[in-house]
Amino acid sequence: MVNVKIKKEGSNILEVExxxxxDSDEIGYDLVCAGVSTACVGIGNELGKRNxxxxxxxxxxxxxxxxxxNRLNEIHQVVLETFETILKSIEESYGDYLKIIEMEV
Numbered sequence: 001m002v003n004v005k006i007k008k009e010g011s012n013i014l015e016v017e018x019x020x021x022x023d024s025d026e027i028g029y030d031l032v033c034a035g036v037s038t039a040c041v042g043i044g045n046e047l048g049k050r051n052x053x054x055x056x057x058x059x060x061x062x063x064x065x066x067x068x069x070n071r072l073n074e075i076h077q078v079v080l081e082t083f084e085t086i087l088k089s090i091e092e093s094y095g096d097y098l099k100i101i102e103m104e105v
Contacts, residue, residue, distance in 0.1 A: 002036050004087050004100040012072055013080040014105060018065040018087070022097035032097045035090050040065035043083040052076055 002022050007015040018040055022032035044058050044065065052058065055073050059066040067083075069076065091098045 002032065002098040004091075004098065006084060006100065006102045007105050008102065009105055012069075012077060013084065014069045016065070016067045016080065016083060019063060021063050022094070024094065024097045032090065032094045036087070036098065039083060039086045039090075043067075043079060043086075046079050047076060050075055050079065052079075 002018060002020045005015070005017045006013060018036060022030055022036065024030050024032040040060060044060050044067070047058060047067070052073075055071040055076060056067065056069040067080070069080070087098070087100060091100050
């Protein structure tokens, strides 16, 4: 199961943590894991291109993605909202393999 925690303050995303493996199929054929991994790496790369590391931190490794916002930036929020939308779209189709928990902080 892929677990996603999204922490928000109002509409602002302050933290996204993605962990685990979907196990929806054997390694190399797991489309849920492939989709989540692609989203994590793509969003991480886009944030990196937009100087996000001056505003927060990103950790990417096998089965784990953790993004922390230390200072708000409108462009970064749009990228993070896109990430949230992608993950929610995957959850809608593959809810047995991906679970999102949203928390207000």
